[in-house]
Amino acid sequence: MKRYILHTPFNIYHFEASTWMHAVHKHTYFEIIFILRGQGIHNINGNTFDYGEGDVFLLGPEDYHHFSIHEVTEFCFIRFNDSIHMHPTEGKDLPWQPIIKALLTTSSQSRGTLVVDKQEKLKLHHLRTVLEEEYKRDQSPYFASIRDSLLRSMLLILARNLFGQSPASALTKDSVEAILLYIRQHIHQPGKLGIDHLADVFHYAPAYISLFFKKQTGESLKQYIIKHRIKLIEARLLYSHLTLAQIADEFGYTDESHFCKQFRKYTGSTPSAFRRRT
Structure with a gap:
């Protein structure tokens, strides 16, 4: 493309x-x-x-x-x-x-x-x-x-x-916007963003919520969550003075090593190298 x-x-x-x-x-x-x-x-x-x-x-x-x-x-x-x-x-x-x-x-x-x-x-x-x-x-x-x-x-x-929409007003419980809003609100809590947990929150079967999300957005639920988290982390690296350990803790990683490994997997760069680009 x-x-x-x-x-x-x-x-x-x-x-x-x-x-x-x-x-x-x-x-x-x-x-x-x-x-x-x-x-x-x-x-x-x-x-x-x-x-x-x-x-x-x-x-x-x-x-x-x-x-x-x-x-x-x-x-x-x-x-x-x-x-x-x-x-x-x-x-x-x-x-x-x-x-x-x-x-x-x-x-x-x-x-x-x-x-x-x-x-x-x-x-x-x-x-x-x-x-x-x-x-x-x-x-x-x-x-x-x-x-x-x-x-x-x-x-x-x-x-x-x-x-500006709240879940109680313009968003319906079964809309993809409600799922996107829930992800944004809980992006720092990985335990609440597993497929099984999301399926339970939105009353879908685990397999169906993934299919529904991809049909509505064009990308898989798991990949969207990872990409959204990585983009927020990139902003932290560029526009804050937080240490890598502090960023890892903020986004719910078990340790700094796990954080660095996943960041490199999806960006091709270590967090430290990404930060040095500026």
């Missing part, structure tokens, strides 16, 4: 199309996709979602997708690397940093568009318009600060729409 590479920390790609010209692909970056007009199907991670005017999608490096366009569609792709919006401050997170970290390390593509409320869509599209105007002045000494502020606001609104 082709992987698209972003050679700059940030860019905006605004265009219209009647036929999608790109093969199914992944990226090395994140992208917020705005649908300004048109309609069709957005195929993400093997799942299909209708799209229409005002819809907003957020894709990460491991998501793969393509569009089936039914009506001429105007797109705006805002592409960015995670290096441009999270800056450690004396080893402590600012209030918005863990929210954005969680957003960018959580699979959000089991539900299609992230925003349903018209007012929320309008806010995002206003921010997009301002960002596009500022992008025309990308050589200005003020651009990077304005860009980061606008992008941060967009991501926080997306996070509010993704995480």
Whole structure:
């Protein structure tokens, strides 16, 4: 599968199309996709979602997708690397940093568009318009600060729409979103994320919950939990001063050796080597 590479920390790609010209692909970056007009199907991670005017999608490096366009569609792709919006401050997170970290390390593509409320869509599209105007002045000494502020606001609104639901309100007990929320809430407690335990919590047979999750998200339940945990650990390594032993304890590993072994298995790098990259 082709992987698209972003050679700059940030860019905006605004265009219209009647036929999608790109093969199914992944990226090395994140992208917020705005649908300004048109309609069709957005195929993400093997799942299909209708799209229409005002819809907003957020894709990460491991998501793969393509569009089936039914009506001429105007797109705006805002592409960015995670290096441009999270800056450690004396080893402590600012209030918005863990929210954005969680957003960018959580699979959000089991539900299609992230925003349903018209007012929320309008806010995002206003921010997009301002960002596009500022992008025309990308050589200005003020651009990077304005860009980061606008992008941060967009991501926080997306996070509010993704995480703002509570299990007692918009999430039904048997929805994949409820399972994703439960995983996010218990990612530091491995004992509560075993297949048998999850099956018991959500009243499924162990074999069925795995099949249901893969059908809805495009990846296995076990792999999703591991990848989500690893992404959070990567953020800890990059943006905190915690020791490896402290990180291992935080995420419920039996010891530092086990933690390092699993991290290397899934990233190809030891935690220490990964941290030294910065």
